[in-house]
Amino acid sequence: MAFTLYNAPQSTCSQRVRFVLNAKGLAFEEKKLDLLAGDQLTPEYLKLNPNGVVPTLDHDGQVVIDSSVIVEYLDEVVPERASFTPRDPVQRAKMRALMRFIDEMPAAAVRVPTFNLAFLPRFAAMSEEEFLAFAESKPLRKEFMLAMGRKGFPDAEMNKAMQRLRRTYERMDAAIAESGGPWLLGADITLADVSVMPALVRMADLGREGDWADLPRVAKWYEAIRAEAAFKPTYYPGSLLTERFPHLRKG
Ligand SMILES: N[C@@H](CCC(=O)N[C@@H](CS)C(=O)NCC(=O)O)C(=O)O
Numbered sequence: 286m287a288f289t290l291y292n293a294p295q296s297t298c299s300q301r302v303r304f305v306l307n308a309k310g311l312a313f314e315e316k317k318l319d320l321l322a323g324d325q326l327t328p329e330y331l332k333l334n335p336n337g338v339v340p341t342l343d344h345d346g347q348v349v350i351d352s353s354v355i356v357e358y359l360d361e362v363v364p365e366r367a368s369f370t371p372r373d374p375v376q377r378a379k380m381r382a383l384m385r386f387i388d389e390m391p392a393a394a395v396r397v398p399t400f401n402l403a404f405l406p407r408f409a410a411m412s413e414e415e416f417l418a419f420a421e422s423k424p425l426r427k428e429f430m431l432a433m434g435r436k437g438f439p440d441a442e443m444n445k446a447m448q449r450l451r452r453t454y455e456r457m458d459a460a461i462a463e464s465g466g467p468w469l470l471g472a473d474i475t476l477a478d479v480s481v482m483p484a485l486v487r488m489a490d491l492g493r494e495g496d497w498a499d500l501p502r503v504a505k506w507y508e509a510i511r512a513e514a515a516f517k518p519t520y521y522p523g524s525l526l527t528e529r530f531p532h533l534r535k536g
Pocket residue numbers: 296297298299320325337338339340350351352353423426
């Protein structure tokens with residue numbers, strides 16, 4: 286069984302997949318793409334992933350795209366090692382509902398502070414023509430890039446993104462309270478936990494860990510996922526945004 290993961294160290298979607306591969310102890314070849322250089326938009330890569338985004342998994346020549354789909358796929362093909370999917374169909378449905386919520390809310394919201402704080406200097410340095418050409422070449426994120434522009438999202442958009450993230454922490458708190466924790470669905474870690482993990486790591490990296498400090502269940506959850514054996518190899522040196530963009534570091 287050979288796995289190749291096309292991904293980027295700091296990409297939140299890639300981090301989900303690395304976590305599951307690491308937790309299952311599956312060796313994989315890692316192909317690192319530079320998203321700011323546009324490696325994800327080359328004709329060769331678009332043949333693998335027509336959305337022009339990472340991650341993409343190649344499993345013995347079969348290509349699987351989209352991080353949520355990939356982590357479910359991995360749990361299906363290697364269920365015997367570190368399963369992240371509940372056996373009970375009702376629990377499984379709850380997990381998938383949370384995953385949809387996570388993709389729609391925090392995974393989308395976290396792009397706003399990420400782009401505004403980290404990537405903007407790079408785009409601001411481009412000419413308008415260069416920026417428009419870069420935006421136009423993105424199959425999935427063209428409108429997002431054009432909405433951001435070279436000046437970044439306005440404060441109102443940043444505030445809305447932060448509110449969506451806050452509603453995520455509250456939803457997590459409610460899920461843990463209902464399930465009895467320590468994970469979102471109870472005693473066992475599931476793909477829902479893995480799916481939301483990178484958003485919280487990203488916000489903590491941007492100095493916003495305090496945003497869930499008043500929700501002790503979420504704070505405990507965050508410590509628990511950081512203590513998982515798969516966490517450290519997933520967040521190898523260079524995986525945090527502040528490591529690539531030192532201007533983001535506080536103080
Ligand atoms: N739904 C997709 C989204 C993938 C995605 O947005 N990937 C980002 C990195 S986290 C990316 O490749 N962005 C490149 C770009 O915007 O050009 C997934 O979960 O795999």
